[in-house]
Amino acid sequence: MIGLLGGTFDPVHVGHLRAALEAREALGLEAVRLIPNARPPHRGLPAAPAPARLAMVRLACAGEPGLAADGRELARAGPSYTVDTLISLRRELGARRPLCLLLGADAARGLASWHRWRELFALAHLVVLRRPGQAAWEGAAGAELAARRADGAAALAAAPAGRVLELEIPLLEVSASDIRRRIAAGRSVRFLVPDPVLDYIRRHGLYAGPAAKEP
Numbered sequence: 001m002i003g004l005l006g007g008t009f010d011p012v013h014v015g016h017l018r019a020a021l022e023a024r025e026a027l028g029l030e031a032v033r034l035i036p037n038a039r040p041p042h043r044g045l046p047a048a049p050a051p052a053r054l055a056m057v058r059l060a061c062a063g064e065p066g067l068a069a070d071g072r073e074l075a076r077a078g079p080s081y082t083v084d085t086l087i088s089l090r091r092e093l094g095a096r097r098p099l100c101l102l103l104g105a106d107a108a109r110g111l112a113s114w115h116r117w118r119e120l121f122a123l124a125h126l127v128v129l130r131r132p133g134q135a136a137w138e139g140a141a142g143a144e145l146a147a148r149r150a151d152g153a154a155a156l157a158a159a160p161a162g163r164v165l166e167l168e169i170p171l172l173e174v175s176a177s178d179i180r181r182r183i184a185a186g187r188s189v190r191f192l193v194p195d196p197v198l199d200y201i202r203r204h205g206l207y208a209g210p211a212a213k214e215p
């Protein structure tokens, strides 16, 4: 069973990395692939170009066997729709392997506005990450999801796609927009991103300009 964490990763940070590892352990995933988008479908242009965001994800995953960077969204033109990414992954991995699309509760809330969102369930399971005690997720896609709800990892491993699991794991209070604001204000982001990512940001002068002040 493989986990997939798509994101803008502008930049990737310890919140993403810890969540991916927590989900890997909780679900018994072989690995989690971090997949930066080229053009996010539902937000403005990222502050850093896609190749730089992918390079930072590669640095963050290097040396951690449970995590891998996947650059396939950079090979497509147009908005980076998740349905196209899952179709491409199915071509690579075959129809039978269980795939778990990991989503933070914030990303999951907008699911019903995603491009061809109902098709996602034919391609992968959906795992919504939330902290212990956080209210259960009630998005506009609610009824569809309730019918697909699974009560544990075993139900996901038993089918290639189509189930929905809410997974309670500790989530760190770290966001990429806060990191960009700190850098633009000349503040430190040490320990919020891995050191090799920090080094990359410094060497390339990312997020330091006035444009980076807008989240």
Ligand SMILES: Nc1ncnc2c1ncn2[C@@H]1O[C@H](COP(=O)(O)OP(=O)(O)OP(=O)(O)O)[C@@H](O)[C@H]1O
Pocket: 005, 006, 007, 008, 009, 010, 014, 015, 016, 019, 102, 103, 104, 105, 106, 107, 108, 129, 171, 172, 173, 174, 175, 176, 177, 178
């Ligand atoms: N601290 C965190 N812990 C766990 N998951 C997170 C965290 N931050 C973001 N995510 C999830 O990781 C995925 C990619 O997130 P994204 O790249 O948008 O990062 P972000 O920090 O939320 O960015 P921004 O602050 O620019 O909105 C989404 O599913 C999001 O919900």
Ligand SMILES: O=C(O)c1ccc[n+]([C@@H]2O[C@H](COP(=O)([O-])O)[C@@H](O)[C@H]2O)c1
Pocket: 005, 006, 007, 008, 009, 035, 037, 040, 041, 042, 043, 080, 081, 082, 083, 107, 113, 114, 115
């Ligand atoms: O496919 C879509 O229509 C779609 C709409 C919004 C977000 N996504 C994906 O959801 C993931 C999290 O998005 P974001 O904006 O929180 O980084 C990322 O992989 C996005 O490309 C996908």
